[in-house]
Amino acid sequence: xxxxxxxxxxxxxxxxxxxxxxxxxxxxxxxxxxxxxxxxxxxxxxxxxxxxxxxxxxxxxxxxxxxxxxxxxxxxxxxxxxxxxxxxxxxxxxxxxxxxxxxxxxxxxxxxxxxxxxxxxxxxxxxxxxxxxxxxxxxxxxxxxxxxxxxxxxxxxxxxxxxxxxxxxxxxxxxxxxxxxxxxxxxxxxxxxxxxxxxxxxxxxxxxxxxxxxxxxxxxxxxxxxxxxxxxxxxxxxxxxxxxxxxxxxxxxxxxxxxxxxxxxxxxxxxxxxxxxxxxxxxxxxxxxxxxxxxxxxxxxxxxxxxxxxxxxxxxxxxxxxxxxxxxxxxxxxxxxxxxxxxxxxxxxxxxxxxxxxxxxxxxxxxxxxxxxxxxxxxx
Ligand code: NZQ
Ligand code: ZN
Numbered sequence: 001x002x003x004x005x006x007x008x009x010x011x012x013x014x015x016x017x018x019x020x021x022x023x024x025x026x027x028x029x030x031x032x033x034x035x036x037x038x039x040x041x042x043x044x045x046x047x048x049x050x051x052x053x054x055x056x057x058x059x060x061x062x063x064x065x066x067x068x069x070x071x072x073x074x075x076x077x078x079x080x081x082x083x084x085x086x087x088x089x090x091x092x093x094x095x096x097x098x099x100x101x102x103x104x105x106x107x108x109x110x111x112x113x114x115x116x117x118x119x120x121x122x123x124x125x126x127x128x129x130x131x132x133x134x135x136x137x138x139x140x141x142x143x144x145x146x147x148x149x150x151x152x153x154x155x156x157x158x159x160x161x162x163x164x165x166x167x168x169x170x171x172x173x174x175x176x177x178x179x180x181x182x183x184x185x186x187x188x189x190x191x192x193x194x195x196x197x198x199x200x201x202x203x204x205x206x207x208x209x210x211x212x213x214x215x216x217x218x219x220x221x222x223x224x225x226x227x228x229x230x231x232x233x234x235x236x237x238x239x240x241x242x243x244x245x246x247x248x249x250x251x252x253x254x255x256x257x258x259x260x261x262x263x264x265x266x267x268x269x270x271x272x273x274x275x276x277x278x279x280x281x282x283x284x285x286x287x288x289x290x291x292x293x294x295x296x297x298x299x300x301x302x303x304x305x306x307x308x309x310x311x312x313x314x315x316x317x318x319x320x321x322x323x324x325x326x327x328x329x330x331x332x333x334x335x336x337x338x339x340x341x342x343x344x345x346x347x348x349x350x351x352x353x354x355x356x357x358x359x360x361x362x363x364x365x366x367x368x369x370x371x372x373x374x375x376x377x378x379x380x
Pocket of ligand 2: 138190193194262276
């Protein structure tokens with residue numbers, strides 16, 4: 001194990017916490033509030049933000065879409081540059097918060113913002129930002145990552161920079177009351193797969209990271225089993241905190257990571273418009289079956305410690321249980337669930353991955369286009 005860990009995001013968890021941004025946003029800042037398609041106007045979140053910012057100077061930018069487009073975000077960048085905002089507040093799910101991270105970075109860069117996603121510009125400075133989370137799933141509210149799509153070329157890419165950790169993250173489970181079932185299922189699956197990306201690699205002997213990962217997975221399994229109680233405050237609180245902890249950095253310290261499911265999933269979203277979590281549920285069980293030999297030890301450990309399995313064939317049974325878990329919360333795991341044609345996907349997705357240079361994915365760097373092709377066959 002070797003790592004350096006500093007997560008600077010102040011987390012404000014619980015009912016009524018949106019009001020605390022009155023103190024957390026610097027009083028002399030000129031604030032730009034960023035949000036999505038308007039769900040915050042229907043559930044009281046927007047009104048609470050307006051009330052909390054009553055003594056601040058602020059304006060807003062709306063219309064950040066799911067899987068945020070650089071084309072949209074660049075309009076926000078232009079507004080920030082023209083009007084001199086110096087604090088950004090993202091109010092929404094992962095898309096809005098990722099969008100705010102991009103805007104915060106691109107606003108301090110003179111070149112074309114997409115350079116950040118293309119790896120041509122390394123982000124070392126960004127405007128300060130805060131997050132009010134309305135959809136627990138990505139962990140973006142307290143991590144240094146952002147994912148942005150360029151619609152014109154159907155590319156979905158990510159960047160990481162310590163400069164874009166939000167200064168604070170408000171996690172008020174009341175904001176979840178208006179979430180459709182589809183997004184509750186998505187959030188649970190995304191969080192589950194985030195833990196897997198940092199855990200289902202090889203046995204590491206890192207007891208704290210593996211033990212906490214298993215604890216988070218057991219929590220998510222319990223929440224999936226209680227999906228009929230998904231409207232209860234307790235269920236929603238637990239999902240909100242579990243999804244945050246799944247990707248705030250802790251369980252991934254000093255251990256190998258995989259992320260091949262995410263990389264392939266991003267291509268599915270860019271090409272076919274799948275929700276992020278749908279893309280993961282489609283790819284991950286097929287990937288685990290395709291890479292069974294190298295994943296078997298950790299799958300067996302997971303089967304025992306997370307699902308309580310005993311006896312033979314634990315690793316195979318673990319993959320089946322995972323796939324059923326995703327389906328049980330309403331997230332499809334097969335191409336036909338999304339009306340996708342296998343031959344079409346094989347042609348376009350494999351080509352796109354080759355064009356994007358994605359040919360050494362996974363913790364063993366052995367997921368290339370042939371493996372992706374085999375994964376697509378298995379997802380049929
Ligand atoms: O646009 P609004 O009106 O906000 O509606 C959103 C959107 O339509 C809606 N929603 C959010 N909160 C709601 C609500 N509807 C009713 N009530 C509420 N309280 O939900 C829809 C989806 O929102 P979105 O933000 O797109 O979902 P999610 O949080 O799943 O974010 C997905 C994005 O995050 C990226 C994904 O790739 C995708 O682009 N990810 C970011 C990561 C990170 N920064 O660390 C890691 C993840 O693996 C992921 O890649
Ligand atoms: Zn994810």
